[in-house]
Amino acid sequence: MTDNHLTRIAAPGGVAPGTGYSHVVVGTGTFVAVSGQCAFDEQGGIVGTGDPGAQARQVFENLRRCLAAAGAGFDDVVKLTYFVTDVDHLDALRSARDAVIAPDRLPASSAVQVAALVHPDLLMEVEAFAVLPGPGRP
Template sequence: MTSLTHIATPDGVAPGVNYSHVVWGTGRFIAISGQCAFDEKGDVVGEGDPAAQARQIFENLRRCLEAAGATFDDVVKLTVFVTDVAYLPAIREARDAHINNGRLPASSAVQVAALFRPDLLMEIEAFAVVSDR
């Protein structure tokens, strides 16, 4: 794990809620493509259920991070794409089950008209930084 610096609210910037405005570190950069609620067989988990989809996505993110030699402690940025911003509380709940609330990554949430399949409610991508080996 690398040493990351989190700044929740820089001087002159409105306070953020449930994210850090700035996160930085030194080391190897990892970009994880947007993850959707697919299980290991490629089937959608939780059709019509934002909480179930969010839990599956964070499990997929965990597996991707692990494959890169990282953990959620190394995540510096999350970008959430949702078909309805009403799903954000379910996403936060799934996120909080994996990420220390005192070390939240920088985050963006974007409502989109649709994802590439109509049964998908959200997609989440992540960026992480780990120490050079």
């Protein structure tokens, strides 16, 4: 899939197609890095203790807000990295992702199971890299 500043390659020659991600995303423009986002609300409280779906939705809302602060949106995301305390939480993350990213605009992604996150009630953290067309913010 190609738009004006990003090209997504779901399955390069000789590589098995991925499920739910692009193997390669090439972009030109301004690079944006968003730190790992967890299920914290605006006051720093944890949303959805024990509920992977609620936490995933809050994580993607926080990502949306961070991307917007840089003048970006989910269409500009080229890479997501998922950190989960249990790989079973990936389904909730994919559902939250699919609510905001079209299937023909899937970024590259990696998923890692970790022993713990910054707080014991957190189930997941997601970081994002994006590319904006043209020059970036000062």
